[in-house]
Amino acid sequence: MTHRFSRRGFLAASAAVIGTGATAQTANTTELEGDISTGLKRNISSFRSLDWQPYFSNLRNGAVLVDIQSRALHFWSEDQSIYKLYPTSVPLTDDLTRTGRTSITRKVEGPSWAPTPAMKIRNPEWPDFVPPGPDNPLGTHALYLSWTYYRIHGTHDTRKIGRRSSNGCIGLYNEQIAELYELTKVGTQVLLI
Known part of the structure; x- marks a missing residue:
């Protein structure tokens, strides 16, 4: 044959x-x-640079746009000399996701973490408090938003970036949140879409 x-x-x-x-x-x-x-994939198909004008009327104090669908964070400096695009982790489910306009109200290097009351109900085995360090879910830096419990922060678990994996916050690689931390200020406008 x-x-x-x-x-x-x-x-x-x-x-x-x-x-x-x-x-x-x-x-x-x-x-x-x-x-x-289970069934979660990284989403890089929509990971592309964007222009700020469709989302913000101005760049006063700089601007951060978080696109939940493409799992990307965009930053524009006030003088438009700096544009950054970072991959992110986003909330696990739509009910944990908050969208709309907010701003950075506080910046913390070496943040501590405590689960929200809702997190403790879902995960009673979680500790009540985690100090700064390698076990802290907020990573090395955190940008607190005007919405209670919502932050843009780093993560020591790099497998989460590019996935739906958070309880509501937006996560970045520690190296990238450190860079964003230096670029932003209290008052930087933030839009989550």
Whole structure:
């Protein structure tokens, strides 16, 4: 019996092999949170630079735009000389997500963390308080917003970036929140869409 290989057959076989590898990688995720890893994918398809004018009337004190769908944070400096685009983690579910206009009201390097009352109900095993350090879920820096309990902060768990993985806050890599921390000020306007 002779086997004839056609270009079409070769391409179909190659696609099958490539698809099998991707499935195996997805199945062997390193996520510890079972609920988070199931069916969640990183979203980079909409990760693109944006112009500030459709979202803000001015850049007084600088501006931060968080796009929940693309899981991206955009920053524009007041004088328009600096534009930054960062990947983020976003809230797990729509009911944990808040959108609209707010501003940075406080900046903290080495933040401490305490779960909100709602978090404690959902996760009674969580500690009541976590001091600054490598176990702190707020990472190395936090930008507090005018909305109670909402922050833009770092994370030591880098697997969360690019995913729906937070309890309401917006997370960045520690290196990037440190940079954003230096670029923003109390009064920087923030819009979550």
